[in-house]
Amino acid sequence: MSLSKDSIAKLAEHLENAELNAHDVTKVTDDYPNLDIASAYDVQWEIRRRKIKRGVRVIGMKMGLTSRSKMEQMGVDTPIYGFLADYFESPESAAIEVDRLIHPKVEAELAFFTKAPLRGPGCHVGAVLAATDFVLPAVEIIDSRYRDFKFDLPSVIADNASSSRFVTGGQARAVDGLDLRNLGVVLEKNGEVVATGAGAAVLGHPAVSIAMLANMLGERGEEIPAGSLLLSGAITAAVSVDKGDNVSLRAQGLGSFSTRFI
Numbered sequence: 074m075s076l077s078k079d080s081i082a083k084l085a086e087h088l089e090n091a092e093l094n095a096h097d098v099t100k101v102t103d104d105y106p107n108l109d110i111a112s113a114y115d116v117q118w119e120i121r122r123r124k125i126k127r128g129v130r131v132i133g134m135k136m137g138l139t140s141r142s143k144m145e146q147m148g149v150d151t152p153i154y155g156f157l158a159d160y161f162e163s164p165e166s167a168a169i170e171v172d173r174l175i176h177p178k179v180e181a182e183l184a185f186f187t188k189a190p191l192r193g194p195g196c197h198v199g200a201v202l203a204a205t206d207f208v209l210p211a212v213e214i215i216d217s218r219y220r221d222f223k224f225d226l227p228s229v230i231a232d233n234a235s236s237s238r239f240v241t242g243g244q245a246r247a248v249d250g251l252d253l254r255n256l257g258v259v260l261e262k263n264g265e266v267v268a269t270g271a272g273a274a275v276l277g278h279p280a281v282s283i284a285m286l287a288n289m290l291g292e293r294g295e296e297i298p299a300g301s302l303l304l305s306g307a308i309t310a311a312v313s314v315d316k317g318d319n320v321s322l323r324a325q326g327l328g329s330f331s332t333r334f335i
């Protein structure tokens with residue numbers, strides 16, 4: 074079922090308010106059981122328009138549900154995308170305030186910074202690597218607006234793929250000379266290893282995920298501009314965090330960094 078303009082606007086406002094006020098809501102498919110994927114993206118793009126109208130800048134995009142462990146964890150089986158607003162970025166030195174979020178979880182990702190636009194259809198790994206200025210390790214903080222972090226595909230797409238915050242750190246490196254498939258990551262919480270993984274967990278190679286993003290956007294006539302920050306999708310399953318937690322990420326050849334939750 075595709076949605077009327079009015080319903081899209083109503084759902085976008087409802088989900089964005091949940092994000093801004095940090096309160097959870099029931100799934101959008103509870104009220105619109107036949108909501109299709111295209112309309113779910115319409116809601117996400119409407120949330121994006123609402124933010125831009127208020128002066129928020131979109132600095133990049135993210136992929137989600139690109140790894141087997143994430144798909145299994147969330148019970149959903151298709152990669153999705155979301156947008157990244159400027160205020161989602163949390164500087165490495167800053168602490169993240171848990172009271173401003175609902176039920177945050179952290180996951181290890183790889184961030185690509187582009188120096189040339191990427192356009193689908195027909196975008197491939199080679200095009201992504203050629204357009205990449207550098208990569209950096211990243212911790213994404215996801216925070217589904219849905220009660221108990223439970224959703225289906227249309228609901229999570231409408232909710233901007235649970236996007237909430239992210240932190241990049243460590244060492245920026247050009248992709249040549251890096252083996253992104255075998256790149257190992259170790260995620261620690263309060264000094265204990267909570268998840269490990271390698272780049273190949275993301276669709277076999279993290280750049281495949283970025284190519285898929287360009288191709289998905291191409292279907293809507295959109296492209297990825299140069300100067301974008303792109304999150305590959307989690308390499309590991311997501312781990313819940315709470316006030317007082319300290320999370321650190323170590324990525325092979327790309328250094329390490331940590332972030333605090335208060």
Ligand code: OOG
Nearest residue numbers: 137138143234235306307
């Ligand atoms: C959806 C967002 C998934 C990823 O990297 O897989 C995501 C969710 O799990 O809430 O960001």
Ligand code: MG
Nearest residue numbers: 137213306307
């Ligand atoms: Mg993610």
